[in-house]
Structure formats: structure tokens, C-alpha cells
Amino acid sequence: MKSRDRILDKFAPKKKSSVSIFSIVIIVFLALYCLTLITLFIWAILASFKEPVMEWRENVIGLPYSFYTDNYEFSLGRFYVDVTDPVTSESIQVTLPYMFLYGFLYAIGCAFAATIVPMIVGYVTSKYRYKFSKVIYFVVVIVMIIPIVGSLPAEIRMARRFNLYDQIWGMWILKANFLGLYFLVFYNFFRNLPDAYNEAAKIDGAGNFRTMVQVIIPLAAPLFFTVLLINFIQFWNDYSVPLIYLPTYPTAAVGMHQMAAGNDKELQYIPIKLAAAIIMLVPILIVFLATHRKLLGNLTMGGIKG
Amino acid sequence: MSRKKFFSKDLIFYVVMLAFPVLQFCIFYIGVNGRSLLFAFQTVDQYNNATFDITALSNAFHQLFTKTMLIKIGNSFLAFLLTYSIGTTLALFFSYFIYKKLAGSALFKVFLFLPSIISSIILATIFHFFMEEAVPTISNQWFHNTISGLMSNPDTRFGVVIFYNVLMSFGTSVLMYSNAMSGLSNEIVEAAKIDGCNQFREFFHIVLPGIFPTITTFAITSVAAIFVNQLALYSLYPGGADASIQTIGYFLYIETLRAGDNQAQYPLLCAFGTLISLVAIPLTILTKFLLERFGPSDK
Numbered sequence: 155m156k157s158r159d160r161i162l163d164k165f166a167p168k169k170k171s172s173v174s175i176f177s178i179v180i181i182v183f184l185a186l187y188c189l190t191l192i193t194l195f196i197w198a199i200l201a202s203f204k205e206p207v208m209e210w211r212e213n214v215i216g217l218p219y220s221f222y223t224d225n226y227e228f229s230l231g232r233f234y235v236d237v238t239d240p241v242t243s244e245s246i247q248v249t250l251p252y253m254f255l256y257g258f259l260y261a262i263g264c265a266f267a268a269t270i271v272p273m274i275v276g277y278v279t280s281k282y283r284y285k286f287s288k289v290i291y292f293v294v295v296i297v298m299i300i301p302i303v304g305s306l307p308a309e310i311r312m313a314r315r316f317n318l319y320d321q322i323w324g325m326w327i328l329k330a331n332f333l334g335l336y337f338l339v340f341y342n343f344f345r346n347l348p349d350a351y352n353e354a355a356k357i358d359g360a361g362n363f364r365t366m367v368q369v370i371i372p373l374a375a376p377l378f379f380t381v382l383l384i385n386f387i388q389f390w391n392d393y394s395v396p397l398i399y400l401p402t403y404p405t406a407a408v409g410m411h412q413m414a415a416g417n418d419k420e421l422q423y424i425p426i427k428l429a430a431a432i433i434m435l436v437p438i439l440i441v442f443l444a445t446h447r448k449l450l451g452n453l454t455m456g457g458i459k460g
Numbered sequence: 461m462s463r464k465k466f467f468s469k470d471l472i473f474y475v476v477m478l479a480f481p482v483l484q485f486c487i488f489y490i491g492v493n494g495r496s497l498l499f500a501f502q503t504v505d506q507y508n509n510a511t512f513d514i515t516a517l518s519n520a521f522h523q524l525f526t527k528t529m530l531i532k533i534g535n536s537f538l539a540f541l542l543t544y545s546i547g548t549t550l551a552l553f554f555s556y557f558i559y560k561k562l563a564g565s566a567l568f569k570v571f572l573f574l575p576s577i578i579s580s581i582i583l584a585t586i587f588h589f590f591m592e593e594a595v596p597t598i599s600n601q602w603f604h605n606t607i608s609g610l611m612s613n614p615d616t617r618f619g620v621v622i623f624y625n626v627l628m629s630f631g632t633s634v635l636m637y638s639n640a641m642s643g644l645s646n647e648i649v650e651a652a653k654i655d656g657c658n659q660f661r662e663f664f665h666i667v668l669p670g671i672f673p674t675i676t677t678f679a680i681t682s683v684a685a686i687f688v689n690q691l692a693l694y695s696l697y698p699g700g701a702d703a704s705i706q707t708i709g710y711f712l713y714i715e716t717l718r719a720g721d722n723q724a725q726y727p728l729l730c731a732f733g734t735l736i737s738l739v740a741i742p743l744t745i746l747t748k749f750l751l752e753r754f755g756p757s758d759k
Contacts, residue, residue: 304733415698
């Protein structure tokens with residue numbers, strides 16, 4: 155039997171190889187891209203283990219003479235940000251555990267707000283065909299194509315007026331908007347979802363809210379968690395917004411920025427700064443490796459109509 | 461229409477669900493941008509008292525045509541053209557590779573998304589020191605060619621910043637493009653294959669037209685962000701980027717940061733923003749029009 159299969163295989167028309175010149179060119183670019191990233195990370199890891207004064211002067215690109223772990227100890231010890239208490243005007247030292255806590259609260263709250271709001275608005279406007287739904291869609295498109303530059307000072311003033319400035323929960327409210335690409339992602343998802351789900355739930359006696367919570371949201375759960383994760387990572391890594399809006403709640407990203415930009419003489423050594431960068435890199439890398447299958451899942455977005 | 465029908469359960473649910481998002485939008489989009497526009501026509505004294513006049517707008521208008529500001533505007537355009545054209549072309553090729561599930565595509569997908577999950581300040585710190593310290597050392601030790609750090613060399617720094625931005629740009633775009641490609645009809649692709657269509661033709665004649673709406677959306681958001689894009693300069697140059705490579709986005713952010721609580725500075729910044737918006741808005745609308753007019757049709 156096996157020999158018959160072999161003979162048949164021999165005379166079968168040869169399968170066209172999926173490797174073409176076109177795909178080889180892409181592979182070359184991809185390989186160069188990966189090589190660049192790998193080189194950067196390996197160099198940074200090796201450099202972070204070098205003695206920061208004498209060895210660094212003569213050995214910038216080679217292997218470390220001995221794995222000098224003091225850089226990590228020193229970075230961890232100096233990982234703090236001095237802030238001024240707005241009430242007492244006293245200087246307070248915010249240490250790494252607190253920066254991680256502030257960073258986590260900022261990222262999880264903002265990510266949740268920036269995901270749930272576009273999801274609900276996307277669901278309601280795609281399934282309830284009132285004229286106002288078209289207005290909302292139109293507003294999202296208009297906001298995307300009408301860029302308004304330089305409104306940051308006015309936003310800071312508005313945040314102060316509503317007592318949202320320098321409050322982590324205040325940032326959650328600021329980020330709870332439905333504008334942007336993720337509205338289109340959710341809108342597209344719900345619009346392609348058959349109305350039969352809503353109709354069946356209605357026949358079974360479920361109200362609008364129950365239908366949304368118990369039928370529709372579970373269907374959108376994978377997409378919701380993908381967007382939530384992407385948003386979480388973006389907010390965790392963001393230092394430019396907390397730097398302006400949260401002066402007394404420095405996040406871990408702000409701490410890293412202060413360390414990179416700071417004028418502290420002891421922190422001027424490159425291996426110490428690189429050790430700090432590697433310390434900051436580890437937690438988010440663990441989150442990514444644990445969730446990358448979910449993160450790189452089905453995220454599709456159509457075009458803009460209107 | 462009876463009162464009972466008008467206030468149906470559907471309508472009540474609809475209103476309740478949209479109440480907060482709409483209120484948030486009214487305050488933090490319409491309110492903020494309205495206030496920004498108002499600031500452009502005001503002067504604020506040291507006690508934060510605002511009075512109407514056009515000094516800020518007039519000053520911003522005159523400063524806009526100075527050499528330093530024209531350089532920032534030029535940099536914003538040039539950075540957009542280079543990062544968008546190179547970044548999008550490569551992103552589309554990479555997405556096609558992932559869509560076709562060619563050898564190693566799962567690993568490449570992880571690598572392409574990696575820069576998006578790492579804080580820009582971490583990547584920028586590593587990248588900055590690599591270009592400043594490692595590259596000159598490699599050039600000197602391996603090729604006996606003495607060069608200065610690429611981030612501080614006036615001849616190379618803008619190019620290196622563009623290279624960094626392209627390198628970091630693939631995450632979300634590759635994810636969106638490859639997923640959009642997965643949504644293409646298999647029958648069309650298979651039919652083209654039977655007709656002898658190779659990968660090159662498949663990419664240009666079937667895949668690109670098929671995902672054109674997604675390309676359009678990304679193009680519009682990229683054009684809209686021309687004057688908001690900071691080019692990661694604040695991360696790459698924590699001590700401050702040289703004026704010759706600054707963009708409008710970086711300039712406005714850094715000046716707002718410097719202004720801090722000093723609201724007297726806000727009118728000039730908002731006036732700059734208002735004037736720049738007058739350029740950005742028609743540009744984005746024109747892009748949308750051109751892409752819809754000359755892009756591949758659905759029919």
C-alpha cells in the first residue's frame with residue numbers, strides 16, 4: 155500500500171512552492187528588522203552588567219569582564235521621584251513600589267474606561283437605529299478628520315476646574331471617551347453580529363440591559379480583552395500624560411523618564427541607566443509573553459464612511 | 461405617536477447608555493476645544509484674569525513665519541512623509557507575510573508587536589545609547605572609521621530619529637492590516653491562483669484593493685496627526701531636542717510642560733494650535749477626498 159502511495163506521489167503534479175522572490179524579499183526585511191531589535195536588547199543587557207566607570211570606557215561593545223550586578227542594586231535603590239505635597243508643600247519621596255502601584259491604577263482604570271465606553275457606544279449605535287446613532291458615527295469620523303492642535307493647556311484648565319487634575323480617578327474620567335479607532339473596531343464587530351441574538355433574547359423575555367450584559371458582551375469578550383490589553387500596555391508605558399496631569403502620583407514610566415533625564419551625578423553612568431531600563435522592561439515583557447496570543451487576536455477595522 | 465410609544469424601553473435604554481459618553485464628549489472635547497479657541501483670543505494676567513484681545517493670535521501669526529517655526533513645520537511634514545511612506549509600505553508587506561502564514565510568521569508577528577508593548581522611554585533610552593556609544597565604537601574598532609554619536613551629529617540625527625520611528629511603527633498597523641487581510645474572501649484568492657496569479661500580483665491586485673478601507677482609515681489618522689506627532693523626541697532627547705529637528709507636536713508639548721501652572725502662557729500656545737489646525741483640517745479632508753476619489757472602488 156505504502157509503495158503504491160509513493161508511486162502515486164511520484165507522478166502527482168508537483169505542488170507549487172509558496173516561497174517566491176516576493177516572499178524572500180519580505181523575509182529579508184523582516185529578518186533585518188528582528189536582527190536590529192535583538193541587537194539592541196542584547197547590547198543593552200550586556201552593557202547593564204558592565205562596571206560603569208573604568209570598564210565602560212574601554213569596553214562598550216564587548217562581553218562584560220565579570221557580570222557586575224551592582225548597577226541593578228544601585229538603580230533599584232535610586233528609583234524614586236521627589237514630589238511636592240500640594241497641601242504642606244513638603245518634599246515627599248515616592249519609591250518604586252508606590253510608582254508601580256500608581257502606574258497600575260492609572261493604567262488599569264484608564265484602559266477599562268477607554269475600552270468599555272467605545273464598546274457600549276459601538277453596540278448601542280450599531281444596533282439601535284435612531285437618527286442620533288448616525289450623528290454619533292458622524293461625530294467620530296469628523297473628529298478623526300478634523301485634527302485640533304494645541305488644546306492641551308485648555309484641557310489642563312478644564313481638568314483643574316472639575317477637580318480631576320492630580321487625581322488618578324480623574325484620569326479615568328478624562329480617558330472615558332468613545333472617540334478614535336476602537337469605536338470603529340467595536341462598531342464594525344456589532345454591526346456584523348446578526349440581529350437574531352437580540353431578537354432571541356427578547357423572545358425569551360430579556361430586557362435591553364440584560365441582553366447587552368448576558369448575551370452581547372460575552373460574544374464581544376475576546377475583542378474586549380484584546381483592546382483592554384492593548385490599552386493597558388499603552389497607558390502603563392505612557393509617561394507624557396502622567397508627567398503633566400499627575401504631579402504627585404508619579405507612575406513607574408515617569409520614574410524611568412526622571413532617571414533617564416535626571417541630572418543626578420551618580421545616575422549619569424550609562425550602564426546604570428540601562429540597568430534601570432531593563433528593570434522596567436521585565437514586568438511588561440512578562441505580561442506580553444503571557445497574553446500575546448490574546449493580544450494578537452482578531453482586531454479588525456473597516457473604513458470610514460461619511 | 462403616543463406618549464407610551466415615544467418613551468419606549470428601547471429609547472430609555474438608549475438614552476441611559478449614551479448619557480455619560482455624550483456628556484463626557486461635550487465637556488472634554490467640545491468644551492476643551494472651545495476653551496482653547498477662546499484662549500487664542502485672550503490675554504491672561506498673572507492673577508489668571510482673562511481679557512479679550514488678539515495679541516496672542518497676532519504674536520502667534522508673526523512667529524509662525526519665523527525661520528525656527530518654519531523649520532518645525534517642515535520637519536513635521538518631512539517626518540510624516542518619510543515615516544508614513546516607509547512604515548506603511550513595510551507594514552503592508554509584513555502583514556501579507558503574516559496573512560499568508562509563511563514560515564516563521566507567528567514569531568515575526570510577536571517581534572513586530574514587541575516595540576508597541578515596551579515603553580517608549582525604555583526603548584528610546586536603549587536606542588539613544590546604542591546610536592551614541594555602540595555605533596561609533598563599532599565603526600572605529602571594526603572599520604577604523606572615527607565617527608561621532610549618530611544622535612548628536614547634526615548630519616545624521618534627523619535620519620536616525622526617522623529610523624527609530626519607522627522601527628517602532630509596526631505594532632498596531634500590522635495587526636490591523638493582517639487581520640483585515642484574513643477577512644478577504646478565500647474564493648477570490650483561490651480563483652486568482654488557479655488563473656496563475658503569483659504572490660506579487662495577488663498582493664497588488666487582490667489584497668491591497670481588498671483592504672483599502674483600512675488603509676484609508678490609517679492614512680487619514682496619520683495625516684490628522686502630522687502636527688501632533690512628537691516623533692518620540694521627548695523620549696529620545698530627555699534633556700531637550702535640538703531646534704533643527706523639532707516638530708510642531710514636540711514644540712507644543714514641551715512649551716505646555718514648561719508653562720505648568722502659568723496660565724499667562726496658555727493664550728499664545730492655544731493661538732499657535734488654532735492657526736496650525738487651520739492648516740491641518742483642510743489637509744486631512746483633502747486626503748480623505750483624494751483617497752475616496754482615486755482609491756479602488758467597492759463596485
